[in-house]
Amino acid sequence: MAEITAQGDVDWCSFDLKNQQSEITGEVGTPIYLYLKQNTTENDRTAKIAVTFSDNYTTTLTLTQTAFSVTADYDKAWGEQPEYRENSDYTYKTYYTTLANGYNVRNYSICYDRNRHVSNWVAYPNIKDYWSSHAYQAHNSNGRTDAWAYDDWTTQYMSSYPYYEQIGTNVQPPAIAESDQQYIIRGYGASGYDRGHMLPSASRYSTWTTNAQTFFATNMMPQNSTLNQKIWATLEGKIRGWECRDTLFVVKGTCFKNTKTINNQNGPIAVPSHCWALVLRTRNGNLKKKISDCTADELKAIGFVFTNDAAGAATSIKDAARSVQEIEELSEFKFFRNLSPDAAEAVKSQNNPADWSL
Template identity: 45%
Template sequence: MSLFKNFHLPAWLFAGVLFLFAGCGGSDDDSLIVVRLDAETVNCNTTSNRIIAVGDAMTFVATILSQDVGDAWCSFSSFDTLIEPQFSKSGLVGVPMNLYLLRNETDQVREALIRVTFANGFSADLTLRQGAFSPTADFDRQWGEQPFFREGDTYIYKTYYTTLIRGGYVRNYSVCYDTQKRVSHWVAYPLTRNYVEPAVTRTNAWSYDPNTQLPEIPVQYQFNVANTYGTGDARGHQLPSADRYSNKETNAMTFYSTNIMPQNSDFNEGVWVDLENKIRDVRARNSRDTIFVVTGTYFAGNRYITARDGTRIGYPSNCWKVLLRGSGGKAVWDCSADELYGIGFWFANDASNTASLRSYATSIADIERKTGFSFFRNLPAGTVDAVKAQNRPSDWSL
């Protein structure tokens, strides 16, 4: 809540931003100050935020008046030092003020109330909310393709991060990994120029997930992909190796066990690779837009294959992809329904796939019905149903 002298603004007009009028009422030199938090609501893993004040130069004092749920978790000094938490700090309009947070490991949302008092006597209250602990908190809103999370006793959700030659430290891909089947139900990832350029050679770095990033997926629940399956089936990538050619480290992650599925060799080397190549072609022709992809497996029965080391691995009856892209370089959640393009592809995991790619095209909604997963949870409610209903192969040059 902000405090005004005989002046009230409707809350809907400036939601999330507090405006303060400085100076005496009725004077000719009244000025406007805007004060806000970088983010009013953050997830449980967020450890920093900022107070932003914009307007005429003047000093202010920010004070953390209260913070609920347990011990102090919000401070103006870093918790990584031996300095005691700092609950009040002086600042200057135009210079961002850092806030430091502890990760929230509780099952409750917690709030901190911060009062910002300016040199002219006006003040504003800011409320910072940090979400309760969630194992999927790092699945960010910007990740346009992210499916809704479906609970399963054998599921582990994990995101792998990497540093690109162009683009810095980013996510590589996310998985919904099944420790019983030793196969991911889905792998979700973005495709942009930065992930594929400058091109390096394929690493063939077949390996377990080394668990250098959390959460851990114990090796005993993975398949030793350095060996073939022993059945003549291919080690099929869900995120293609050729979609991650920025550098060797990024490419090597595509050879983790968690990204590999058993695929019929004819299927893997035929229509499946044709689809992967087509998606890259579409990406190159729409270079301003990110293509969001979810690749996955479906298990109609309870078939397993046995690897050479005796490990049992679930054998998918079907493999699929769902695709989403925006247009005009806009973020997908800023696009209207007619500016978004969505499609799905559904294949039997056998040698029967000899038709054109167009024959396997379907709607995202159809694949949701088949798999039980719901996709694109970050799209606005007003556009998502229309996009999921699309099945227009021509939008994808098919």
């Protein structure tokens, strides 16, 4: 038997679609359906469901229905998710993939600026399952596909240069027109700038698709070549090394304090003045709790900012360290939206390189 034992002052969930039914019986293996009314309030609400088996074993399940939001498709409980910021030029999108272990998961999310042709930020979970396997053929030993592409391309391995080919399209909604993306198949053609990954290829070696998605134009920024190949790459390696049993949540992005651009066949690509990265995790690495349920003393966060030039390339990781609050002020975005209100200020004000062995 299953029984709804508590759901607050309003009856919003039931075992019957039309009538308010709080109890139901059934057999093990037979689905029981629970119907929910829309939450139109500004607060989350919870229900308790007690399940009793024939041997009198009882367990209680807790169901949480989140508050009403006009951006419901975006407001997911992922720890890396920044706050939604309305702008007619922005497209918010999440790429999904299936890992070598068979799990269908989010790969990364973006806030893409179609006017600048660059993402404002890319947010992703850092878990070893994403890079610990190499279950596909590539032209090198590490699993890097080098499948530079628009984000609606499906690609596969090819034995000769460029070592991949387009075999179709697979548009993950919302669609971003190819004409609104960077044309990056042959690089920028601008001296001193690399196609800089925000989500690094080396963090996504599990399957061909998982890695190929990191070569989408929407994951690229024009990045100073020395910065990209040296200290930024070193930071990326350290971030993978901070992986723990709990998820490490990462956001990387761009800031535009000038109007510099690179010519491109799909229109000018804005060159970031700054490149930054943010990380958030539980302190002991094994709490098995959602970020929203953690107190400030259970979490640690830090950020890093580099100017996108030779001076940035010469900056050490420790000297680049900043608080999340400082990068919010620089970028004008708000990060880690799922921190509890009680913890947010304390966590976002942290800037303790020693906490990260720096």
